Amino acid sequence: MTFEWAPGCPVGRHLPPATITRNRTPAAPFSRDSATWRSRVLLHTPRNWTKPAVFLVEHGDRRYVVKDQSSQPAWYRRTVGSWLLRREAEAFRRLLPVSAVPDFAGWVDKDAFATVWAEATPLSDPSNARPPEAIFRRLSDLFDEMHQHGVAHGDPHPDNILISAQRGPYLVDFAVAQLEGGSFIRRWLYRQALLVDRRKLAKLKRQYAPGLLTERDRASLERPRLHRAIAGMRQALRRRRRRD
Numbered sequence: 001m002t003f004e005w006a007p008g009c010p011v012g013r014h015l016p017p018a019t020i021t022r023n024r025t026p027a028a029p030f031s032r033d034s035a036t037w038r039s040r041v042l043l044h045t046p047r048n049w050t051k052p053a054v055f056l057v058e059h060g061d062r063r064y065v066v067k068d069q070s071s072q073p074a075w076y077r078r079t080v081g082s083w084l085l086r087r088e089a090e091a092f093r094r095l096l097p098v099s100a101v102p103d104f105a106g107w108v109d110k111d112a113f114a115t116v117w118a119e120a121t122p123l124s125d126p127s128n129a130r131p132p133e134a135i136f137r138r139l140s141d142l143f144d145e146m147h148q149h150g151v152a153h154g155d156p157h158p159d160n161i162l163i164s165a166q167r168g169p170y171l172v173d174f175a176v177a178q179l180e181g182g183s184f185i186r187r188w189l190y191r192q193a194l195l196v197d198r199r200k201l202a203k204l205k206r207q208y209a210p211g212l213l214t215e216r217d218r219a220s221l222e223r224p225r226l227h228r229a230i231a232g233m234r235q236a237l238r239r240r241r242r243r244d
Contacts, residue, residue: 150180
């Protein structure tokens with residue numbers, strides 16, 4: 001795989017906090033009762049009833065990824081599920097200026113939204129076993145750019161990072177993303193998600209490009225004192241069980 005990235009990639013300006021709106025606009029370029037929708041392909045089967053299904057839809061000369069919660073129980077779909085879906089859509093909307101995040105394409109209906117398909121493969125794919133260091137330089141800038149737009153991903157594991165030989169990394173699946181602003185609890189959750197992003201990015205660098213680790217990365221990899229204490233207790237319990 002070859003990948004080149006020139007410094008000077010545009011960085012998004014900081015945007016004021018936005019609310020998680022109930023307004024489901026714009027509309028996707030296709031509807032649920034269209035021939036386009038009927039020819040959809042299932043990409044991911046929900047692991048449980050709290051997860052939406054993910055479909056690939058081809059419309060005209062473009063491909064779209066659709067998250068669809070219509071199969072979830074009605075009580076969940078109308079309460080927590082609806083809020084989570086709208087939060088994820090809001091994250092994609094905030095990140096429209098960020099080229100390394102698939103574009104938000106609109107709402108299919110109240111239970112599903114679409115994003116533009118990215119021609120790329122997950123970092124976890126065997127074909128990406130040895131990605132070039134430039135990928136992780138760009139990924140560091142991408143995380144900074146995303147945070148400047150008031151979005152913390154919260155779950156940037158290798159399945160949610162796509163690699164394109166032509167365009168570099170993409171970030172997808174913002175199901176647990178946290179948005180800047182709102183109540184005290186939401187602001188606290190956003191700060192925690194920022195820490196998760198930084199720690200996960202540092203882990204990826206340590207695994208794939210250790211030469212790129214910075215002092216901030218190393219600090220992110222240090223577990224808090226409470227975590228170290230809990231880990232020590234677990235290890236002691238395991239040793240005792242082995243002796244018993």
